[in-house]
Each structure stands twice: as structure tokens, then as C-alpha cells.
Amino acid sequence: MVQAPAQVHTRADEAFDCLQTAIVMGDLAPGEKIGEVELCSRFNLTRGPLREALGRLESRGLLVRRPHAGVKVVSVSAEELLELYRIREVMEGLAARQAAERMTDEEIRDLKATLDSHEKMIDEAQGQAYYQAEGDYDFHHRIATGSRNTKLAQMLLGDLYYMVRMYRYRLSTSAGRPHMALGEHRRIVEAIAQRDGELAEFLMKRHINAARQNIEQKIQEGVLTI
Amino acid sequence: MVQAPAQVHTRADEAFDCLQTAIVMGDLAPGEKIGEVELCSRFNLTRGPLREALGRLESRGLLVRRPHAGVKVVSVSAEELLELYRIREVMEGLAARQAAERMTDEEIRDLKATLDSHEKMIDEAQGQAYYQAEGDYDFHHRIATGSRNTKLAQMLLGDLYYMVRMYRYRLSTSAGRPHMALGEHRRIVEAIAQRDGELAEFLMKRHINAARQNIEQKIQEGVLTI
DNA sequence: TTGCTCCATTTTGTTGACAATCCGGCTCGT
DNA sequence: ACGAGCCGGATTGTCAACAAAATGGAGCAA
Numbered sequence: 001m002v003q004a005p006a007q008v009h010t011r012a013d014e015a016f017d018c019l020q021t022a023i024v025m026g027d028l029a030p031g032e033k034i035g036e037v038e039l040c041s042r043f044n045l046t047r048g049p050l051r052e053a054l055g056r057l058e059s060r061g062l063l064v065r066r067p068h069a070g071v072k073v074v075s076v077s078a079e080e081l082l083e084l085y086r087i088r089e090v091m092e093g094l095a096a097r098q099a100a101e102r103m104t105d106e107e108i109r110d111l112k113a114t115l116d117s118h119e120k121m122i123d124e125a126q127g128q129a130y131y132q133a134e135g136d137y138d139f140h141h142r143i144a145t146g147s148r149n150t151k152l153a154q155m156l157l158g159d160l161y162y163m164v165r166m167y168r169y170r171l172s173t174s175a176g177r178p179h180m181a182l183g184e185h186r187r188i189v190e191a192i193a194q195r196d197g198e199l200a201e202f203l204m205k206r207h208i209n210a211a212r213q214n215i216e217q218k219i220q221e222g223v224l225t226i
Numbered sequence: 227m228v229q230a231p232a233q234v235h236t237r238a239d240e241a242f243d244c245l246q247t248a249i250v251m252g253d254l255a256p257g258e259k260i261g262e263v264e265l266c267s268r269f270n271l272t273r274g275p276l277r278e279a280l281g282r283l284e285s286r287g288l289l290v291r292r293p294h295a296g297v298k299v300v301s302v303s304a305e306e307l308l309e310l311y312r313i314r315e316v317m318e319g320l321a322a323r324q325a326a327e328r329m330t331d332e333e334i335r336d337l338k339a340t341l342d343s344h345e346k347m348i349d350e351a352q353g354q355a356y357y358q359a360e361g362d363y364d365f366h367h368r369i370a371t372g373s374r375n376t377k378l379a380q381m382l383l384g385d386l387y388y389m390v391r392m393y394r395y396r397l398s399t400s401a402g403r404p405h406m407a408l409g410e411h412r413r414i415v416e417a418i419a420q421r422d423g424e425l426a427e428f429l430m431k432r433h434i435n436a437a438r439q440n441i442e443q444k445i446q447e448g449v450l451t452i
Numbered sequence: 453t454t455g456c457t458c459c460a461t462t463t464t465g466t467t468g469a470c471a472a473t474c475c476g477g478c479t480c481g482t
Numbered sequence: 483a484c485g486a487g488c489c490g491g492a493t494t495g496t497c498a499a500c501a502a503a504a505t506g507g508a509g510c511a512a
Contacts, residue, residue, distance in 0.1 A: 236464095236465065236466095237465075237466070238465080238466095272466065272467055272468080273467090273468090274465080274466060274467065274468095275465080275466070293473085293474095294472085294473045294474050294475095295473095295474070295475090
């Protein structure tokens with residue numbers, strides 16, 4: 001979807017991608033228990049590759065599987081969603097620090113350009129928070145890969161983001177935050193451009209902390225029901 | 227092995243555990259390419275469950291798989307091992323902080339008792355750094371679960387520790403560090419007992435940072451060849 | 453009526469065989 | 483002699499049928 005797979009030749013990879021996007025997009029509701037044969041008919045697969053993909057998904061924590069009892073999409077509680085942001089805070093803080101130390105000048109230029117395009121998108125489609133959500137993901141994606149920390153990027157991109165995005169589609173970010181978030185992004189990039197890792201880490205942690213508090217507030221207001 | 231699986235009924239789980247421990251213990255050398263049928267005969271399995279386990283292992287980053295070309299155990303470079311410690315630093319720092327806020331009094335008592343038994347083990351089998359390594363793992367394991375952060379514990383226990391342990395068996399920790407590490411552990415537990423999350427986080431980060439520097443130094447000395 | 457037990461159906465777990473793909477060695481041409 | 487193309491063997495990916503286990507309902511007893 002957003003992360004173009006190099007080449008998906010095998011059926012199992014195909015099944016994996018299909019299921020993953022289906023879960024993230026909400027086509028498969030959290031807590032929903034699904035039979036293997038139904039999934040096979042829905043995605044035109046046989047059970048062999050499907051089971052392999054199921055194993056991968058389970059290992060990533062997107063679904064749980066009880067022996068002989070079937071699989072069901074994982075349902076994350078409000079508390080667990082907030083915990084996810086706590087993890088993001090420290091991990092992306094590290095990513096920002098390492099990105100400041102290791103990103104190439106060209107990557108930093110691209111990053112700035114990305115922010116410019118995000119700003120245009122926000123201005124054009126104001127209120128359409130969806131684009132902001134995608135843009136936000138794009139920003140954090142670049143920082144993660146820019147850290148040159150293979151495992152860190154793998155954990156952020158492969159584990160955390162999918163779980164977060166799973167809820168992004170449901171709870172489009174609040175109206176006021178896109179502009180604020182963009183400003184925070186700009187300051188982070190500035191710190192990276194100045195190769196100030198410590199500052200970049202601090203700003204990134206504060207940025208994600210703000211996002212978490214935003215969600216927390218909405219939950220307390222009863223706007224968000226998870 | 228060290229983590230008794232609740233109940234491994236399915237063959238795929240069995241295969242997963244076998245392969246995982248085989249990789250961690252070094253029975254399957256990093257970079258070694260292995261055929262599916264050979265694995266089947268070695269662990270008395272059929273290819274179905276094996277492939278499912280292989281998918282899970284790949285998803286966890288313990289082995290890589292090229293379509294139609296076979297699987298090979300992942301080989302981590304020295305730089306990547308150090309990067310792993312950087313990730314541990316921030317994640318376990320968070321775990322320590324949350325553990326200080328959320329562990330029950332009983333869990334803290336158990337944690338102290340664990341340290342006492344570690345001390346005895348170190349005194350009895352001095353030089354035998356192996357026990358220390360296991361004890362160290364046990365300590366960090368308890369902190370991770372004590373954080374009450376499901377995903378955090380899952381990522382630490384399911385992803386990072388296995389990769390770290392993969393090298394622990396090869397590069398038994400240096401002679402002097404066990405005693406020092408134990409002292410650091412004690413101070414961390416003290417901070418947790420006082421419910422001082424901030425201090426616990428700081429101490430844990432410094433503890434892991436020290437371990438990282440220890441490894442880094444040994445690599446530069448040429449003692450460690452990875 | 454309520455609870456338990458037993459049974460049948462459905463679903464999962466497993467197996468072995470089949471088809472597609474890649475790697476190594478060989479032959480042939482220049 | 484050296485490189486390119488080709489073929490055979492082996493290995494992986496896929497499939498459909500078989501066996502085991504659990505859920506749900508029906509029947510019976512209290």
C-alpha cells in the first residue's frame with residue numbers, strides 16, 4: 001500500500017499484504033473472528049499460503065490465534081493505544097537523534113520538500129485530516145529509515161505504525177492539530193539539519209507526547225470510543 | 227527453554243520453538259543456508275508446519291528468505307549489535323519507569339529475591355559468566371513484564387532479547403562486569419521500590435549504556451570477532 | 453426450568469503429492 | 483581457450499485430501 005513491496009512473487013507474501021491492509025483499513029473489524037476458508041474465498045487463495053501469512057500476522061501482533069479455535073483480529077483498548085504512543089515516544093526520539101547524526105544532506109533536503117508538500121495539502125484540503133494523517137506517517141517514515149538503524153526502522157515500520165494506523169483511519173486527527181503538528185515537524189527537521197541530535201530527540205519526544213495527550217483528551221471527552 | 231511455553235500443542239509452535247532455540251544457541255550458525263527438507267528430518271517435522279514457523283521467524287528478523295532460493299540465518303554485524311543496545315537503552319528505560327509506577331509490592335519483593343539468588347550464583351560460580359548472563363536476562367525479563375505495557379513487553383521479549391541472546395552465548399560477558407551489573411541492578415530495584423520512575427529510567431539507561439560500551443571496547447580490543 | 457452430558461458438525465491442523473522455479477555443470481560456437 | 487546458452491537435478495511454492503479437535507445444540511436428569 002504505502003510501502004511498496006519490492007517484488008511480491010510468492011502467494012504467501014500476497015496474502016500477507018492483503019490481510020495486513022485489510023486489517024489496517026478496517027475491512028476486518030477488531031475482535032472479529034474469521035474462518036480460514038472464508039478468507040481463502042475472499043482473497044482467492046488456498047489455505048497453505050494463507051496459514052503462512054496468518055503466522056506472520058500473529059507474530060506481529062495484529063491478530064491472535066488459539067489452537068483449534070480460529071483467529072481473530074486483535075482489539076486494542078484505549079489504554080493500550082496510549083501505551084503505543086509511549087513506546088513511539090522513546091523509539092522515535094532515538095530515531096530522530098540518530099537521523100540527525102546520519103542522514104545525508106540530500107535526504108534532509110527531501111525531508112524539507114516533503115514538509116512543503118504537506119503544507120500545501122493541508123491548505124488545499126483543510127478539514128480533510130486524512131491527508132495530514134498520511135503525510136504525518138510519511139514524515140515519521142523518513143525519520144525512521146534515516147536513522148540507519150535497521151532494527152529500529154524495522155520495529156517502527158513493521159510493528160508499531162501498522163497498529164497506530166489501524167486507528168488513524170477511524171479517529172481522524174483533530175481539526176486544529178495538523179497545523180500545529182506541521183510546525184513541530186519543521187522544528188524537528190531544523191534540528192536535524194543543524195545536526196543537533198539531542199534537540200531533535202527532545203522535540204520528537206515532545207511532538208509525540210502532544211499527539212498522545214490530544215488523543216487522551218478526546219477519549220476523556222467521550223469523542224473517541226474505542 | 228528459559229521461557230516455558232504455556233502449552234505447545236500445535237506442531238508449528240513446536241517447530242518455531244525448536245528453530246528459535248537452535249538459532250539462539252548457535253546450532254544454526256549465522257549466514258548458514260539451510261534446506262527445508264534437512265530441517266524437517268532434523269526436527270522430525272513435515273514441511274507444512276515448518277514453513278509456517280519459518281514465516282514467523284522471518285517476520286521476527288531472525289532469518290531471511292529469498293523466494294525459491296532458501297532461507298539463511300541472519301548474520302548481525304558488530305555495528306548492528308551495538309545498535310540493538312541503543313534500542314534497548316530507550317525501551318528498557320521506559321519499561322523501568324513504567325515498572326516503578328505499576329509493579330505490585332509482591333512483584334518487587336520477588337525481584338529483590340531474584341537479585342539475591344543472582345548474587346549467590348555469581349559468588350559460587352565466579353568466572354562462570356554464563357549464569358550471570360541468564361540471571362541478567364531474568365532481571366530484564368521481569369522489568370519488561372512488570373511495565374504492564376503489553377506491546378513493550380512483547381517487543382522486548384519477542385524481538386530484541388532473542389537477537390541479543392544470540393550473541394550472549396558466544397561472547398560471555400566480561401569477568402569484571404557481573405558484580406558491577408549486580409550493583410546497578412540493585413540500585414534500579416531500589417528506585418522502583420521507592421516508586422521513583424524517573425530515577426529508575428535514568429539508571430536503567432545508564433546500565434544498558436555501560437553494557438554497550440563494554441562490548442564496544444572489547445570489539446575494539448579485538449577480543450570479540452563478530 | 454435449569455444444568456449437565458453426549459454427540460454431530462464445523463473448523464483447524466497436518467500430510468503427502470504435484471507443479472513452478474532456480475542453481476550447477478555441460479556443450480557448443482567463436 | 484573462453485564465454486554464452488542450455489539442460490538436468492534439486493529445491494521451493496502450491497494444492498487438495500485426511501485426521502484431530504473444539505464449538506454448539508439436543509436430549510436427559512434433577
